[in-house]
Amino acid sequence: MLNIAATLAHWCRTRRPCAVATVTAATGSTPLPVGTSLAVDSDGNVAGSISGGCVDGAVYELCRRLLAENGAPEQARFDSSDTDAWAAGLMCGGSISVYVQPIHPADQAPLATALTAAADERTVALLQITETADPDLAGRVLSLPADGTLTPQLPVPPQLTTRAAAAHRTGTSSLVHAPAGPHCAPASALVHTCRPAPDMLIFGAVEFADALSQAGRFLGYHVTLCDARPVFATRDRFPHAHAVVTDWPHRFLAHTSTDERTVVCVLTHDTKFDIPLLRDALRRDVGYVGAMGSRRTHEHRLDLLRAEGVSPGELKSLNAPIGLDIGAATPQETAISIVAEIIAHTRGRPGMPLADTSGPIHARTSY
Known part of the structure; x- marks a missing residue:
């Protein structure tokens, strides 16, 4: 997500709904890493790429559909063993899993601030909830300081914030998982991190x-x-x-x-x-x-x-x-x-x- 931080920040500031597709897993010969995003706004404008071009067209259409239907987030997978994936153009022999989420800026208040900070090359980490049974957490994007204190504060499994904070400190973007905790459902989340330019x-x-x-x-x-x-x-x-x-x-x-x-x-x-x-x-x-x-x-x-x-x-x-x-x-x-x-x-x-x-x-x- 942070690879297109400047564009997403602009869309959030102008209250423009969008759908963001993000790589959650990549194996084999895939050109772009976990955490890379492609986004489509309500006017059909696109930012970023998740596959170097191979499956971007199919992902673009998926984003457009979710926006039109105001649909729930979806998981998609593309690989060279899937006939549909070949039709989509994934010819590199690898495999990618993609999480596609509609984002409505009015419902994600901390997001614009964090994205603006990332565009300004400040240290930033975001926790994007990708799997949970808790309706208050589903689809949330949370700001993650290095100490692991989430903004806003929500019932996230403790192990999830601990593992996410560790990824933040090392500057890596990754998918993290956590079992249920006291008063918390099990959850998975993408940790998006960026650091100032070297x-x-x-x-x-x-x-x-x-x-x-x-x-x-x-x-x-x-x-x-x-x-x-x-x-x-x-x-x-x-x-x-x-x-x-x-x-x-x-x-x-x-x-x-x-x-x-x-x-x-x-x-x-x-x-x-x-x-x-x-x-x-x-x-x-x-x-x-x-x-x-x-x-x-x-x-x-x-x-x-x-x-x-x-x-x-x-x-x-x-x-x-x-x-x-x-x-x-x-x-x-x-x-x-x-x-x-x-x-x-x-x-x-x-x-x-x-x-x-x-x-x-x-x-x-x-x-």
Whole structure:
């Protein structure tokens, strides 16, 4: 649901009824993860996709029917063993289960607030009740703070909120189940979570940095460009970066929060900037550290980092020369090689041609 938060928030603010279809389970070769939604409003406008196009047409018609009939939520399943599913176009060999729910904004007061927060890239979690015998809970979408205190407060099984809160803390979207509790019927719910955009920190106001900042922004990173030289670190030169900072790289990093999703790209290949920055970056909680430069430059850089006391284990996490070997020549091609390596590193993939690998094609992610 949160993959189309901005559109849904607008529909809720304008009191526009809609139907939302959400993936609750996915197996095999399916392109989009649990929590992904497609929505249709009362005028027939559509937002999102749940299958990369395979069954979206059939789901669209189901949404339209539920809206026209003011019907109850429905469960649907599409897979390659089902004749109807093939007719709907699910040719990938996978299987998806979909929960389709009409939403009337007047009956879901907390929803617009939570969706607006998600569209603004704030941390948000929603609990969407998909199965329950309690008529007060059926079809409700509830705001879920990290402590598990639901808004509004309703008789939800305690294990459901506990499991949902755990999913919230890890930033995963998933289907959770709970048995009956005191004065509570058993229930199942989709937990929808989103977190603020991860940070991409680019050091070095060089030509490659402009292309990389554009690619990073396209991938959903909050991009910051930092360089100690004010004549080069300007907004005009790097219009795609969210922020352009003039400071010594290691000093800027020292005052910047990072986490396991943060990406650090060092493009300066100048030892007076690189060494103190990389020494500190390799000891931080970050997801990826890469550095530009020739193989000869990198070997010299490694010697200097060892002299600074950087351990072999820390050096092992340095991706340098930065990027995948795709024959990149231009800044734009180089940016593609860098973000391709970042994606492969983040997903734990080898970065090889799919034709030379086996197993699932699509990495399992969440919204």
